Amino acid sequence: MVPLAWYLLVAAALFAIGLYGILARRNLVMILMSLELLLNAVNINLIAFSRYLEEGQTIGRIFALFVYVIAAAETALGLAIMIAVWRTHQTVAVDEIDALKD
Amino acid sequence: MSFGFEQIAFLLTAVLTVAAALAMVFSRQVFHAILLMIAVFAGVATLYVLLGVSFMAGMQLFIYVGGVSVLAVIAIMVTRGFMGSDRPRPARTTYGAAIVAGSVFLGLAWLILRVPWPTAPLVAASENDLALLGQVLVSRSGFVVPFELSSLLLFVVLLGALYIARER
Numbered sequence: 001m002v003p004l005a006w007y008l009l010v011a012a013a014l015f016a017i018g019l020y021g022i023l024a025r026r027n028l029v030m031i032l033m034s035l036e037l038l039l040n041a042v043n044i045n046l047i048a049f050s051r052y053l054e055e056g057q058t059i060g061r062i063f064a065l066f067v068y069v070i071a072a073a074e075t076a077l078g079l080a081i082m083i084a085v086w087r088t089h090q091t092v093a094v095d096e097i098d099a100l101k102d
Numbered sequence: 103m104s105f106g107f108e109q110i111a112f113l114l115t116a117v118l119t120v121a122a123a124l125a126m127v128f129s130r131q132v133f134h135a136i137l138l139m140i141a142v143f144a145g146v147a148t149l150y151v152l153l154g155v156s157f158m159a160g161m162q163l164f165i166y167v168g169g170v171s172v173l174a175v176i177a178i179m180v181t182r183g184f185m186g187s188d189r190p191r192p193a194r195t196t197y198g199a200a201i202v203a204g205s206v207f208l209g210l211a212w213l214i215l216r217v218p219w220p221t222a223p224l225v226a227a228s229e230n231d232l233a234l235l236g237q238v239l240v241s242r243s244g245f246v247v248p249f250e251l252s253s254l255l256l257f258v259v260l261l262g263a264l265y266i267a268r269e270r
Contacts, residue, residue, distance in 0.1 A: 002112045002152070004219040009211055010116045010149065014123055014142075016207035021127035023199030026191050029132050029178060033139045036170065037123055040146050043162075051153045052223050057231065058238045061158055062245055068165050069252040073259040075170050080263035087270070095191070 007048035015041035028085070028092040032078045039071045112152050119145030132178070140171045154227030157235070 014037055021034025043064045050060020086092055089099070119142055126138035143166040150159035238244040 001222045002109055003221040005214055005217075006112060006116070007149070007153070008214045008219070010120065012207055012210035012214060013120050014146075015210070016203040017120070017123040017127055019206055020199050020203035023202060024191060024196045025127065027132055029174070030127070030135060033135060033174070034127060036139065036166070037126075037142065040143065040166075044146060044149060047150060047153060047155055047158055051155060051227070052220050055224055056234075056238075057225065057228065058235050061155060061235060062239060064158060065161065065239075066248060066252060068161060069256060072165060072169060073255055075173060076263040077259055077266070079173060080267035083267040 004048055004052040007044060011041040011044040011048070014038075014044070026093040026095055028078075028082045028094060031094065032075065032082070035074065035078075036071060039067055039074075043067050108152065112149070115145055115148045115152065119149065136171065136174055136178070139174075140167055143167050143171070154223075157232060 018034040018037030018041065021037065022031050025031055025034065046060045046064045046067070050057055050064075054060055082092055085097060089097055091097065122138050122141040122145060126135045126142060129135045129138060143162060147159040147162040147167075150156070150162060239249050240246050
């Protein structure tokens with residue numbers, strides 16, 4: 001089998017890439033998708049830990065399933081907020097949504 | 103360490119997944135980014151298969167490739183204008199983000215490589231332990247309360263999403 005550290009390194013790389021996407025992109029769609037990347041990285045970690053370190057092999061997977069539920073909820077709400085913002089502002093660029101500043 | 107089929111398959115999948123993720127955050131076209139995101143999700147599902155947890159791989163495909171991606175594509179297609187190219191942020195912001203992300207990765211990699219992780223799983227992957235997973239999920243000593251709460255959360259969130267996104 002592959003050493004556990006390899007999975008952790010892949011997950012760390014995905015996490016860092018998602019973090020870059022959140023910080024560097026302006027489009028709300030891109031930010032939401034980068035957030036999904038972060039959640040996926042966490043899930044890889046949870047499942048790899050469950051597979052390599054856990055005797056019962058269940059708890060890590062159940063945590064990952066709950067992360068799926070949260071991710072689905074976050075996507076649905078995020079897209080709904082995006083559509084609402086588009087209706088009122090005609091933009092989804094996060095640095096142009098500055099109504100609170102005016 | 104010998105490089106058998108599993109090692110080569112893992113490295114290939116990992117490289118493709120990380121490359122797709124990089125291409126996703128750097129792509130100018132939002133629609134290309136969505137397609138690349140689906141590739142990343144499929145790559146993560148392949149990693150789950152290599153880990154021996156094919157149930158999670160199936161869930162990954164169902165929920166992300168089948169659910170989240172379709173939701174994203176539909177939400178973006180019904181609303182014109184999300185799809186256009188994304189004007190880049192000022193270079194200062196981009197460099198700052200690259201520095202933050204790079205240092206997070208280097209810090210995590212440093213931490214990961216310092217720990218003597220096991221090189222093989224504790225127990226062999228069981229062929230079919232879905233029944234056990236389901237029992238833990240709905241048993242009172244297990245996760246029945248978070249399980250029910252998550253169904254409530256999904257219900258409330260979907261109602262809220264409908265309310266927020268409705269035509270006014």
